[in-house]
Amino acid sequence: MQNRAILAVLTGAAFFAAACSGATSKPAAGIDGLPDLDMNAVLAHTRVLSSDEFGGRAPGTRGEELTVAYLVDQFKKIGLKPGNTDGTYVQRVPLVGITPTPAPLVLRKGGRQQTLKWKDDVVAWTKHVADVASLEQSELVFVGYGVVAPEYNWDDYKGLDVKGKTLVMLINDPPVPDPSDPSKLDPKTFGGKAMTYYGRWTYKYEMAAQKGAAGALIIHETEPAAYPFSVVQNKTGEQFDLVTPDKNMGRASIEGWITLEQGKSLLKLAGRDFEALKKQAATREFRPVPLGVTASMSIHNTLRTIDSQNVVGKLEGSDPMLKDEYVIYTAHWDHLGTGPEGIFHGAEDNAVGTAGLVELARAFTKLPAPPKRSILFLSVTAEEQGLLGSEYYAVTPIYPLAKTLADINMDGLNVHGRTRDLTLIGYGASDLDDYTRDAAREQGRVIRPDAEPEKGSFYRSDHFSFAKQGVPALDPDLGIDFVGQPAGYGQKVIDDYTAHRYHQPSDLVTADWDLSGAREDLKVFLAVGDRVADAATFPVWKPGNEFKAARDAMLRK
Numbered sequence: 001m002q003n004r005a006i007l008a009v010l011t012g013a014a015f016f017a018a019a020c021s022g023a024t025s026k027p028a029a030g031i032d033g034l035p036d037l038d039m040n041a042v043l044a045h046t047r048v049l050s051s052d053e054f055g056g057r058a059p060g061t062r063g064e065e066l067t068v069a070y071l072v073d074q075f076k077k078i079g080l081k082p083g084n085t086d087g088t089y090v091q092r093v094p095l096v097g098i099t100p101t102p103a104p105l106v107l108r109k110g111g112r113q114q115t116l117k118w119k120d121d122v123v124a125w126t127k128h129v130a131d132v133a134s135l136e137q138s139e140l141v142f143v144g145y146g147v148v149a150p151e152y153n154w155d156d157y158k159g160l161d162v163k164g165k166t167l168v169m170l171i172n173d174p175p176v177p178d179p180s181d182p183s184k185l186d187p188k189t190f191g192g193k194a195m196t197y198y199g200r201w202t203y204k205y206e207m208a209a210q211k212g213a214a215g216a217l218i219i220h221e222t223e224p225a226a227y228p229f230s231v232v233q234n235k236t237g238e239q240f241d242l243v244t245p246d247k248n249m250g251r252a253s254i255e256g257w258i259t260l261e262q263g264k265s266l267l268k269l270a271g272r273d274f275e276a277l278k279k280q281a282a283t284r285e286f287r288p289v290p291l292g293v294t295a296s297m298s299i300h301n302t303l304r305t306i307d308s309q310n311v312v313g314k315l316e317g318s319d320p321m322l323k324d325e326y327v328i329y330t331a332h333w334d335h336l337g338t339g340p341e342g343i344f345h346g347a348e349d350n351a352v353g354t355a356g357l358v359e360l361a362r363a364f365t366k367l368p369a370p371p372k373r374s375i376l377f378l379s380v381t382a383e384e385q386g387l388l389g390s391e392y393y394a395v396t397p398i399y400p401l402a403k404t405l406a407d408i409n410m411d412g413l414n415v416h417g418r419t420r421d422l423t424l425i426g427y428g429a430s431d432l433d434d435y436t437r438d439a440a441r442e443q444g445r446v447i448r449p450d451a452e453p454e455k456g457s458f459y460r461s462d463h464f465s466f467a468k469q470g471v472p473a474l475d476p477d478l479g480i481d482f483v484g485q486p487a488g489y490g491q492k493v494i495d496d497y498t499a500h501r502y503h504q505p506s507d508l509v510t511a512d513w514d515l516s517g518a519r520e521d522l523k524v525f526l527a528v529g530d531r532v533a534d535a536a537t538f539p540v541w542k543p544g545n546e547f548k549a550a551r552d553a554m555l556r557k
């Protein structure tokens with residue numbers, strides 16, 4: 001407490017000096033000198049956005065209309081300028097919505113047949129913009145983890161032609177033991193315990209498409225996937241994609257997941273043992289295994305194209321030379337809509353982050369002077385459909401990415417009270433992490449690296465769309481060291497959320513929400529964006545980071 005009090009005095013003096021020195025040479029204000037966040041307003045926005053009336057905020061529904069209108073109204077009231085150069089507060093995002101008709105997956109070997117029930121056993125879809133997509137007696141090939149990673153000298157395909165075949169794959173990175181301590185994973189291969197992009201389901205389907213496969217089925221396992229099969233089962237309704245010129249015909253006809261139980265019996269039907277194959281798949285010597293089993297499935301689709309919307313407001317920078325450069329804050333407004341299970345309210349995911357974005361914008365307008373560079377507040381659509389709104393922005397930006405210093409993303413906020421720490425997913429990736437560390441330190445708090453890097457969280461929200469293109473991106477998450485709570489409490493609330501509320505209708509505002517920790521976190525995000533927007537130099541990726549090459553190439557142009 002003492003340290004904090006001293007800091008407050010110092011930063012108060014620094015703040016006073018800043019306020020008196022004129023806008024052109026505004027020194028960074030200490031974090032306590034920054035405007036406070038109105039957490040009652042955050043809670044109020046969250047309640048509105050997660051209400052029954054908003055219907056779970058699915059793209060293309062009345063929930064989208066209500067949400068977009070609400071956010072535009074808030075941005076106007078706050079005094080933000082239209083974020084789009086066409087004078088509006090929205091960026092249209094063309095999407096195709098594909099709703100599959102339930103269908104079984106039929107496996108055959110000789111005279112034997114095994115039928116997997118839709119949703120109970122198999123969740124599948126097509127990205128093809130077509131009325132029907134089918135597998136007709138397509139041969140199954142087990143390809144281990146389905147990874148081709150030259151930098152790790154790893155190739156699960158070993159040159160096998162899998163055109164027209166249906167791939168059966170495991171989820172996550174190949175778990176390669178550390179040669180010096182086989183009880184651990186090798187930190188030099190696929191990031192050790194951390195999940196790389198090779199472990200993500202999206203990667204596996206992308207690689208299947210590159211290989212010309214007809215189908216791609218992932219065997220679900222709760223721990224390596226980082227979520228239970230019930231989360232996969234929520235993908236049986238309408239799914240969206242960006243509309244590509246080839247109508248996504250370059251993708252495998254059918255992509256999907258099967259349960260672990262069905263995966264095991266599929267391999268048994270092929271005369272193989274799941275555990276034995278899984279063990280082989282964790283080695284470089286693994287070779288794909290044709291299973292002698294065929295797959296048949298026919299998915300009929302209902303198609304519609306919609307223009308969904310990113311909502312975007314701008315706080316113009318105060319420096320005439322620098323105001324055409326941008327710091328972006330993102331938070332996805334969309335969630336899963338309404339299904340047979342009920343309304344997916346998505347209070348934590350991500351009504352609360354969207355609410356935080358709105359109040360961050362308001363706090364920025366209360367600074368003594370706006371930052372030198374402009375700040376963009378971007379609430380993106382279709383995150384739940386595969387980061388589509390942010391991908392659309394990052395590929396079709398309103399302002400050049402070469403003039404975009406950073407993306408700071410909020411997906412969920414801490415609703416459980418104050419923490420002594422703040423988690424940064426992928427800690428050490430860029431200078432943004434140092435800014436965050438310094439701002440948190442001024443609150444007497446510390447940065448914690450991701451406690452569960454095996455979940456691959458860095459690839460699972462909208463900052464990744466920016467990182468993929470090369471823009472330094474920050475992915476903060478709630479801390480786990482809670483003030484006034486016993487050790488282990490933080491992990492307990494995270495596990496409880498994953499098991500009982502994540503992507504379920506029960507993700508609601510409850511009476512026990514405590515936003516005092518989120519208030520401190522938001523203030524850190526405010527400080528980081530403000531300081532980056534005033535800094536003499538652009539933040540950069542750290543040497544060796546996987547996104548650095550893309551940024552360097554972009555800035556050389």
Ligand SMILES: [Zn+2]
Pocket residue numbers: 332349350383411412461
């Ligand atoms: Zn989310």
